[in-house]
Amino acid sequence: MTSRWKPCQSSQAALLAAAAMLALLAVGCQSAENAPSAPAPQPAGAVTDPGPNAAALAVAALDVSKLLDETRLPDLQGAAKPLRDRMGPKGLLVVFVDTHCSFSATAINEMSSVASVLANQEVSSILVNIGEARTAVEEFYSQRQVGIPVIYDTGKASLTAWAVASTPTAILIDPAGAVAYRGNAVWADVGAAAEKSLKLPAGSLKFTVKGTGFV
Numbered sequence: 001m002t003s004r005w006k007p008c009q010s011s012q013a014a015l016l017a018a019a020a021m022l023a024l025l026a027v028g029c030q031s032a033e034n035a036p037s038a039p040a041p042q043p044a045g046a047v048t049d050p051g052p053n054a055a056a057l058a059v060a061a062l063d064v065s066k067l068l069d070e071t072r073l074p075d076l077q078g079a080a081k082p083l084r085d086r087m088g089p090k091g092l093l094v095v096f097v098d099t100h101c102s103f104s105a106t107a108i109n110e111m112s113s114v115a116s117v118l119a120n121q122e123v124s125s126i127l128v129n130i131g132e133a134r135t136a137v138e139e140f141y142s143q144r145q146v147g148i149p150v151i152y153d154t155g156k157a158s159l160t161a162w163a164v165a166s167t168p169t170a171i172l173i174d175p176a177g178a179v180a181y182r183g184n185a186v187w188a189d190v191g192a193a194a195e196k197s198l199k200l201p202a203g204s205l206k207f208t209v210k211g212t213g214f215v
Contacts, residue, residue, distance in 0.1 A: 029101030112147030
């Protein structure tokens with residue numbers, strides 16, 4: 001059995017805030033920049049506890065086909081085009097990351113290897129860096145060879161649109177534009193979902209890296 005890692009936070013108060021969210025969200029890194037905004041005040045008597053299925057319901061409500069067309073974030077060369085245009089013939093792996101989280105760093109460092117395996121099955125991969133200034137993003141990735149395209153959102157619009165609350169979050173989109181996997185960047189889990197989506201025998205996709213669900 002593997003051990004779950006703890007979310008990255010910059011202060012004790014942030015840790016407490018993250019602990020309150022773990023009942024709904026996969027563990028991951030959060031920061032003042034990429035954490036979801038606080039909910040609006042509710043009228044007296046309103047139900048404020050969303051219940052254990054709130055995160056699942058939010059994900060189920062996503063219109064992925066629309067998001068693929070409307071998500072237009074610039075890459076490191078300044079080109080912005082719909083995320084749909086970045087899909088491979090048989091799908092797309094989108095991994096949301098940031099430059100401050102150690103777990104994101106693991107995912108970023110391993111993406112070249114992961115992407116190579118998926119590319120053999122005509123599945124493209126892309127990193128989406130969130131919540132950081134353009135200059136910081138450009139400097140960070142200029143010092144690394146990640147092997148796949150990187151696009152970035154300097155604000156929180158993509159977090160809200162894709163219902164992402166922690167980094168790294170991996171989303172595998174199948175050829176039909178449906179979500180085949182969503183969760184921690186654990187490559188064995190991503191691979192199992194890809195095998196099912198692509199109708200491959202179990203164990204066909206072999207990764208030499210483990211991902212961020214391990215310590």
